[in-house]
Amino acid sequence: MGLFDLFGKKAGAKLSEEAEGSGVQEGLEIYSGMRVEVTTFDDQLLFVAKLMEFEGDTAELYQYSELGAPLNGVPFHVKIRGYSACKRKAVYMEGFIAPELKHMWRVESLIVRKVENDRAFFRLNVNVDASVIGLPPFDAAEKACRLVNISIGGAYIFSEEKYAIGSKFMLRVKLLEDRPESVLLCEVLRVIEKDEEAGYEYGCRFLEITEEDQQNITQDMFAIQSKKLDIC
Helix, strand or coil, rough: CCCCHHHHHCCCEEEHHHCCCCCCCCCCCCCCEEEEECCCCCCEEEEEEEEEEEECCCCEEECCCCCCCCCCCCCEEEEEEECCCCEEEEEEEEEEEEEEEECHHHHHEEEEEECCCCCCCCCEEEEEEEEECCCCCCCCEEEEEEEECCCCCCCEEEEECCCCCCCEEEEEEEECCCCEEEEEEEEEEEECCCCCCCCEEEEEEEEEECCCHHHHHHHHHCCCCCCHHHHC
């Protein structure tokens, strides 16, 4: 389902005033099966789902991750962030959700807040030791780094080593002691030189990531988030 099916005059998700004035209609495709992340308004990840069955300003969410936090009372006002892979645009929405069946949620009063050339994936701040392994024929030595944050689409790392935009390497990290180690192919998209400490922060995207890798990262993120909430 394309934009004009979803946002037509007779039936469609509403656009916020800022979205109406920003040319949201141009070139955007929101489609059945779009992967979305559902968060609270204080950016706590609730679950990952597919956005399905559009009708007017309603839709259904088919949950395929565990629930990251209890929802006290329904309907619950949430933010919904999706990604149009073909247009490479992040879609920021909000609405009210309520459970229908197991792992299925009804969304009502669905509204689009903005569309940006932005990463769509929820990022969780962490501070975890990791390592970078260069790819042959270049230096394939394993070098220490620090994982700053992570999503299922990529990560930020801090390293004393100098890498250029477009560099590729393997990131080895174990997010939790009782979870399996992940080894992920990364490409550097941005470089930030850190003034406060000698080194660089790298924004990386994951390449050739499998569905199993995505599920493992998602489970790890929920587990870390849950531990943080328990501490608080």
